Amino acid sequence: MKPLRIGLIGYGFMGRTHSNAYIQVNNFFDLEYRPVLQAVCARDAEKAKSFAAKWGYQSIETDWRRLVERDDIDLIDIAAPNNVHAEIAIAAAKAGKMILCEKPLALNGPEAEKMVAAVTKAKVPNMVWYNYRRVPAVTLAKQLIDEGKLGRIFHYRAKFLQDWTISADLPQGGAGLWRLDVKVAGSGVTGDLLAHCIDTAMWLNGGIDSVTATTETFIKQRKHTLTGKVEKVGIDDASLFLARFSNGSLATFESTRYARGHKALYTFEINGEHASIFWDLHDLHRLQYFDHRDQGAVRGWRSLHITDSEHPYMKNWWVPGLQIGYAETFVHQVVDFIQGLSKGKMAGPTFKDGLATDYVTDAVLKSAKTGRWEKVKKAR
Numbered sequence: 001m002k003p004l005r006i007g008l009i010g011y012g013f014m015g016r017t018h019s020n021a022y023i024q025v026n027n028f029f030d031l032e033y034r035p036v037l038q039a040v041c042a043r044d045a046e047k048a049k050s051f052a053a054k055w056g057y058q059s060i061e062t063d064w065r066r067l068v069e070r071d072d073i074d075l076i077d078i079a080a081p082n083n084v085h086a087e088i089a090i091a092a093a094k095a096g097k098m099i100l101c102e103k104p105l106a107l108n109g110p111e112a113e114k115m116v117a118a119v120t121k122a123k124v125p126n127m128v129w130y131n132y133r134r135v136p137a138v139t140l141a142k143q144l145i146d147e148g149k150l151g152r153i154f155h156y157r158a159k160f161l162q163d164w165t166i167s168a169d170l171p172q173g174g175a176g177l178w179r180l181d182v183k184v185a186g187s188g189v190t191g192d193l194l195a196h197c198i199d200t201a202m203w204l205n206g207g208i209d210s211v212t213a214t215t216e217t218f219i220k221q222r223k224h225t226l227t228g229k230v231e232k233v234g235i236d237d238a239s240l241f242l243a244r245f246s247n248g249s250l251a252t253f254e255s256t257r258y259a260r261g262h263k264a265l266y267t268f269e270i271n272g273e274h275a276s277i278f279w280d281l282h283d284l285h286r287l288q289y290f291d292h293r294d295q296g297a298v299r300g301w302r303s304l305h306i307t308d309s310e311h312p313y314m315k316n317w318w319v320p321g322l323q324i325g326y327a328e329t330f331v332h333q334v335v336d337f338i339q340g341l342s343k344g345k346m347a348g349p350t351f352k353d354g355l356a357t358d359y360v361t362d363a364v365l366k367s368a369k370t371g372r373w374e375k376v377k378k379a380r
């Protein structure tokens with residue numbers, strides 16, 4: 001196996017999921033490359049050292065620029081907050097590195113365009129960590145749709161509900177709370193949660209032409225962790241939009257961090273002329289499937305347990321009937337990235353796909369301001 005020397009930026013939530021994936025991947029999948037945990041970068045040297053020791057990284061850096069310049073790094077993995085994605089990715093592309101970047105690709109479409117231009121010019125392999133595509137049940141949904149099992153699609157319905165920002169005492173900004181600071185996050189639930197729903201939706205059901213949206217910021221002011229002052233909140237706490245897909249189907253999308261009782265309730269339902277499917281992140285190893293062509297007496301919603309060897313990715317894990325979970329979606333993403341390298345054909349979502357999602361979130365945020373339907377720019 002050839003080494004694929006990783007330079008990871010950010011050791012938080014995603015830094016852990018990515019590191020776990022690099023460590024696991026060759027134990028379960030036969031691949032041409034083996035990720036090598038070459039260096040982790042974070043601004044706090046002590047914390048970076050302790051992360052490196054725990055996860056097995058060979059070295060640390062405290063400035064990402066230094067990491068990007070290193071000759072012994074093949075791939076830069078950006079697992080830091082949204083406001084630094086563009087600068088790091090553009091520098092990494094110029095240095096000829098492969099790039100895996102967390103979602104959303106950038107703070108907005110124009111910034112993402114520069115990232116796409118940089119990787120296109122440098123011809124470096126690139127991917128965005130929209131990991132939900134690689135939940136086996138979601139990948140199966142894609143296969144069923146591509147095989148035409150659903151027929152013409154009429155409706156797409158997605159939700160991503162959480163409840164962790166309801167308290168008005170919660171500050172904004174700084175470690176762990178950067179998602180509430182619009183300068184760092186770019187937007188609220190639109191870019192954080194709906195971006196996932198949009199990526200999955202466009203992968204399953206094609207492009208989105210236009211949207212009409214409404215957003216709300218329920219808590220208007222919060223203390224900022226870094227300044228110590230009470231400051232205006234610039235993010236959207238809740239975001240709801242209607243969409244028209246290019247294939248003629250209609251959609252509703254809803255996301256909020258104020259749905260008491262829900263932690264990460266990402267669900268989608270798709271209704272076609274022959275069949276419908278429903279998926280729920282809290283029950284991620286199941287796909288609900290209804291086929292109108294079933295014999296009448298036994299026709300009904302089937303709850304498919306996605307653990308058989310014929311299900312996507314599953315033959316590489318345990319035995320039929322035994323489940324995998326969230327962490328493995330990141331393993332699958334590394335598998336597909338490496339297989340793409342071997343074939344010379346990149347697996348999605350590429351930066352261009354990430355830009356397409358940023359164009360939709362831009363249109364959603366614009367529509368929430370104008371109160372009108374807004375056309376979505378197409379990523380070319």
Ligand SMILES: NC(=O)c1ccc[n+]([C@@H]2O[C@H](COP(=O)([O-])OP(=O)(O)OC[C@H]3O[C@@H](n4cnc5c(N)ncnc54)[C@H](O)[C@@H]3O)[C@@H](O)[C@H]2O)c1
Pocket residue numbers: 009010011012013014015041042043064079080081082084102103104129130131175176192
């Ligand atoms: N794919 C998913 O499902 C998913 C889930 C959560 C987060 N994310 C995305 O991953 C990214 C990181 O989110 P997270 O939840 O891991 O955040 P986090 O707060 O847990 O970790 C962020 C890390 O980035 C580091 N960091 C911040 N600024 C830096 C800089 N200038 N240089 C180097 N390191 C820096 C922090 O020290 C920290 O280690 C975000 O873009 C987020 O939207 C994706």
